[in-house]
Amino acid sequence: MEWRDEGIIIGVRRHGETSAIVEAMTRAHGRHLGLVRGGRSRKMQPMLQPGNRVDLTWRARLDEHLGTFQAEPIELNAARLFDAATAVFGLQMLAAHLRLLPERDPHPALYETLGLILSHLDDAVSAGELAIRFELLVLDELGFGLDLSECAATGTRDDLVYVSPKSGRAVSRAAGEPWRDAMLPLPAFLDRRSGMRADASAFEQAFRLTGYFFERHVYEPRGIGQPEARASFIAAVRRAFPSNAGAAAE
Template sequence: MEWRDEGIILGSRKHGESSVILEVMTRGHGRHLGMVRGGRSRKQQPVLQPGNRVELVWHARLDEHLGVFQAEAVEFNAARLFDSAAAVFGLQTLASHLRLLPERDVHPDLYEALIVLLRHLDDRLLAGELVARFELMVLEELGFGLDLTECAATGVRTELVYVSPKSGRAVSREAGEPWRDKMLVLPGFLVEGPATRADPVALGEAFRLTGFFLTRHVYEPRGIAEPEARAGFLEALRRANAVPGENAA
């Protein structure tokens, strides 16, 4: 069996004396693993770095086999991203989120979002906005999407400033005021779209929101911890004065 596709390299590990097992997020075949023979050579190592976009050929005798990759670089992102701690931790965070999804399940929207993110991960403030949106997308793909389009109590679509921790639905300012201390804050940039930029406070609120539902619906039920890379990413943003801590008031 054989297929051709493009993909983003998420990581690799050594295999034998000279090969590697490559992990990629592909456009048409989801997150996929495969062996690259000679992947530790001087010629292959620069290509097989996390964040690089590659053209892939995969072949195996049977579909369920690990298979073998041939990879050719399309876009070298790794060197640029490695100059930024936020970008490095951000890429590791994205890879961790993608590993929550079943291997080989196709998620074209996540793939397109990943391409956009790779172009902006070294832009500290914009990277924060995009990673927060990516986490919402991952929750959606896992079946735990939040409904941020209208107020759960009244149906209005304006002044949406809270999210119910029970239902994951937006709540308007007026309807949520009596329970504001029990509500999660809904930052405006997540409702108003990409044209609205986030300030550092809004970014902190966004990551508290996504972190709450990732923990409730994904980490705790699976008995796993939040990826260390996510904490590293938020810390890198904090050091750049881009976002306050998740536990900040």
């Protein structure tokens, strides 16, 4: 068995004295692991770092085997990203989200979005906005996507300010007003038509929104907790807004 694909490294762990097991999100083969012989050498270690984009060749006798990777560098992002807290925690959070998906299950949209986020992880505001969209995409790929395109009650696409915690669908201001205390706020920047950027309050609302549905549909049913890196990433983004005194998003 053999294939060649582009991948972004999301995890590396030691294997024996000289080798490493590399975990990568690939364009066509999903999240995939492989053994890199000599991966702990001085030559290989700078390339085998989370955030780096590499050209991978995977080989194994049988498809179900771990197999081996041969890796060649395409874009070395790790050195740049390690200088920013949003990047360090962001990479860890994104990797944790990808591990919610079955191994070797292709998700090309997530791969493309991951590549886009890597270009902005050291910019707290852009990283925060893109991370929210990544979380929404992960929920969608897991089968728990939110419908934020129109009001669940009236079908209107205007003035959508709430999300129903039961259905995960957007609700307009007028339709949701009687139940506003039971609704989740929908930040305006999530509407691509608005052209708005997120402020401190919008970030808090957005992370609380995605966090609610991750907890309800993913973490609680699987008996796991929110990744520690997610809380650390949210805190790092929050520090970009010194005046924000909001509580941590759930």
